[in-house]
Amino acid sequence: MMNIIIRRSSSTISRLNLAAFACSSFETITTTLPKQYHGYYPSTSLPDLLSGNGIISFLHRARGFHAKSGPLDFSASLPSRAEFAAIEDYEEASPSKLGNDDGLEIAKLDISPEIISALAKKGITKLFPIQRAVLVPAMQGRDMIGRARTGTGKTLAFGIPIMDKIIQFNAKHGRGRNPLALVLAPTRELARQVEKEFAESAPGLDTICVYGGAPISGQMRQLDYGVDVAVGTPGRIIDLLNRGALNLSEVQFVVLDEADQMLQVGFQDDVEKILERLPQNRQSLMFSATMPSWIRKLTQNYLKDPVTIDLVGDSDQKLADGISLYSIASDMHGKASVIGPLITEHARGGKCIVFTQTKRDADRLAYAMARNYKCEALHGDISQSQRERTLAGFRDGNFNVLVATDVAARGLDIPNVDLIIHYELPNNSEIFVHRSGRTGRAGKKGSAILIYTQDQMRAVRVIEREVGCKFTELPRIATEGGASRDMLGDMGGGGRFGFTGGMRDRRSGDSGFSHSSGQGRPGFGRSSGYSDSFGKTGQDRRPSSGRFGSFGGPGSRKSQGGNFGGSGFSRSGGFGDFSSSDQSGGFGSGRSSGFGDNLPSRNSGGFGNSRTSHSGIFGDKTNDDQNPGRASRAY
Numbered sequence: 001m002m003n004i005i006i007r008r009s010s011s012t013i014s015r016l017n018l019a020a021f022a023c024s025s026f027e028t029i030t031t032t033l034p035k036q037y038h039g040y041y042p043s044t045s046l047p048d049l050l051s052g053n054g055i056i057s058f059l060h061r062a063r064g065f066h067a068k069s070g071p072l073d074f075s076a077s078l079p080s081r082a083e084f085a086a087i088e089d090y091e092e093a094s095p096s097k098l099g100n101d102d103g104l105e106i107a108k109l110d111i112s113p114e115i116i117s118a119l120a121k122k123g124i125t126k127l128f129p130i131q132r133a134v135l136v137p138a139m140q141g142r143d144m145i146g147r148a149r150t151g152t153g154k155t156l157a158f159g160i161p162i163m164d165k166i167i168q169f170n171a172k173h174g175r176g177r178n179p180l181a182l183v184l185a186p187t188r189e190l191a192r193q194v195e196k197e198f199a200e201s202a203p204g205l206d207t208i209c210v211y212g213g214a215p216i217s218g219q220m221r222q223l224d225y226g227v228d229v230a231v232g233t234p235g236r237i238i239d240l241l242n243r244g245a246l247n248l249s250e251v252q253f254v255v256l257d258e259a260d261q262m263l264q265v266g267f268q269d270d271v272e273k274i275l276e277r278l279p280q281n282r283q284s285l286m287f288s289a290t291m292p293s294w295i296r297k298l299t300q301n302y303l304k305d306p307v308t309i310d311l312v313g314d315s316d317q318k319l320a321d322g323i324s325l326y327s328i329a330s331d332m333h334g335k336a337s338v339i340g341p342l343i344t345e346h347a348r349g350g351k352c353i354v355f356t357q358t359k360r361d362a363d364r365l366a367y368a369m370a371r372n373y374k375c376e377a378l379h380g381d382i383s384q385s386q387r388e389r390t391l392a393g394f395r396d397g398n399f400n401v402l403v404a405t406d407v408a409a410r411g412l413d414i415p416n417v418d419l420i421i422h423y424e425l426p427n428n429s430e431i432f433v434h435r436s437g438r439t440g441r442a443g444k445k446g447s448a449i450l451i452y453t454q455d456q457m458r459a460v461r462v463i464e465r466e467v468g469c470k471f472t473e474l475p476r477i478a479t480e481g482g483a484s485r486d487m488l489g490d491m492g493g494g495g496r497f498g499f500t501g502g503m504r505d506r507r508s509g510d511s512g513f514s515h516s517s518g519q520g521r522p523g524f525g526r527s528s529g530y531s532d533s534f535g536k537t538g539q540d541r542r543p544s545s546g547r548f549g550s551f552g553g554p555g556s557r558k559s560q561g562g563n564f565g566g567s568g569f570s571r572s573g574g575f576g577d578f579s580s581s582d583q584s585g586g587f588g589s590g591r592s593s594g595f596g597d598n599l600p601s602r603n604s605g606g607f608g609n610s611r612t613s614h615s616g617i618f619g620d621k622t623n624d625d626q627n628p629g630r631a632s633r634a635y
């Protein structure tokens with residue numbers, strides 16, 4: 001085992017021995033964090049990282065050297081002034097030898113001044129730990145898998161080296177027409193956000209975001225004009241490739257953001273199709289806050305001699321440190337009515353995201369809550385323009401409760417979200433991490449509350465175990481009578497529910513509330529879900545099996561009712577129905593089939609075929625691009 005240590009050298013950062021890096025092959029990098037980052041990383045979870053006074057210690061295993069050199073080889077951008085010290089050492093670093101570290105000033109990095117000043121304008125002056133850990137190997141052209149907790153700056157971790165290299169390349173070779181970098185993201189909203197971060201951090205680069213639901217002609221025109229960085233969702237990218245509007249032959253960098261989702265069943269095929277169109281000689285980067293064990297095997301197929309930069313670790317708490325976790329028991333009927341008191345108590349006037357399992361739940365809950373809260377729904381059946389308005393309104397603080405499906409679970413960086421409510425249990429612990437991670441970002445604090453029913457106790461414990469966390473149990477909130485009906489009573493009447501499907505600017509013919517086809521979908525049955533999910537050790541648990549379908553309770557139930565307007569609603573009326581319908585089958589079927597079934601109106605052709613082979617949220621994947629024949633969207 002050999003260590004390579006990168007350290008700050010007095011007040012500047014020198015890069016003396018990058019050759020040493022280039023001659024080495026890493027498997028795993030862990031970091032020693034400076035004290036100022038302890039807020040982000042609990043000391044219990046990174047015990048070995050707290051002893052090094054800001055030294056990044058790269059533990060790696062020397063293997064056969066695999067050097068990549070492409071058109072944008074980092075050596076071309078290495079400065080004559082040495083800014084980094086990369087000290088190769090065959091011994092464990094001793095803190096005393098390495099001195100203090102007061103953080104890595106971005107202004108002192110040898111990166112483009114354009115990036116430095118653009119970041120400074122955003123208030124970003126020091127690298128976060130994942131960014132400093134990634135910088136050198138990324139600059140060297142190493143393929144990598146990067147894992148760091150939610151909200152810790154992964155976007156810029158891969159963004160800064162890519163932007164810098166492209167700026168250098170353009171300066172040398174002039175600007176080209178075809179993109180040099182491609183970033184794939186699972187949702188449109190995330191794709192837009194990532195593209196925005198690139199555009200703001202390197203204003204001189206031409207960036208484009210391509211995603212379904214937006215006119216393709218404008219995207220084609222922009223591509224024709226020429227772009228440096230393309231960010232997008234897979235379906236639209238494939239569409240543009242098929243039309244000959246997107247040429248990926250010059251791509252030097254490809255990033256799979258939320259890589260574990262991008263490689264899940266349902267997404268993987270599209271991702272592979274895209275990767276096939278890229279040059280062999282490229283740098284591939286995969287990032288996520290969660291990297292289930294199955295992904296490690298898969299990545300061998302896509303990455304060359306990758307370095308793994310893991311700031312989470314297997315045994316550590318997987319959540320960002322600033323997130324306080326709570327759980328609260330409720331019966332099905334009372335779930336909706338505990339939300340109000342929870343918001344009052346825990347959101348402290350900030351924003352709150354309530355996560356539901358289904359689009360229908362999101363609509364109905366948002367509708368019901370709108371009596372008392374400024375509240376909107378966000379999910380995949382809402383038109384793209386409305387989705388964008390909703391998200392912008394939420395960001396701007398025009399309303400402060402967003403009721404969303406897992407379309408909002410990953411990556412979204414919305415300021416001042418203080419509270420996450422898991423109205424329904426997520427399908428798996430990774431989704432729990434991502435949903436909860438919409439709060440407590442960039443060192444801030446926040447709370448996440450899991451509402452569960454008694455028969456979901458076991459699933460709650462599984463989350464605790466897999467995420468390495470402990471919920472603080474909140475006292476039950478009485479829901480008999482008053483509160484529930486006050487807030488939700490207006491929802492009564494089957495007719496009203498018919499309305500929820502069209503509550504916002506939806507695609508015509510939205511059939512989201514019909515749920516005839518998926519009731520018998522495998523993996524959602526509670527018993528099978530549990531054994532499927534929990535019986536495994538974490539190996540190869542790709543979510544296609546709906547492993548935590550068991551979590552959700554509602555969706556796991558066998559449909560007894562038939563359609564939504566049927567027994568579920570009419571039986572008890574009011575918002576209580578919302579919950580009770582879970583039991584009656586309305587939700588159960590909605591959840592299991594609705595995802596797949598909701599989409600035909602938005603997508604031509606293939607969506608009519610529900611993809612029953614996909615179960616669980618991931619099975620339905622986010623791919624909401626208008627791509628005939630493709631699988632339906634999840635959220």
Ligand SMILES: Nc1ncnc2c1ncn2[C@@H]1O[C@H](COP(=O)(O)OP(=O)(O)OP(=O)(O)O)[C@@H](O)[C@H]1O
Binds near residue numbers: 123127150155288
């Ligand atoms: N070095 C930095 N200094 C200050 N703020 C930063 C820095 N790097 C990133 N940020 C900010 O931190 C926030 C979270 O960053 P980002 O969205 O990249 O997190 P992430 O790790 O990708 O999260 P997720 O896992 O949820 O996708 C953003 O608002 C970003 O602008």
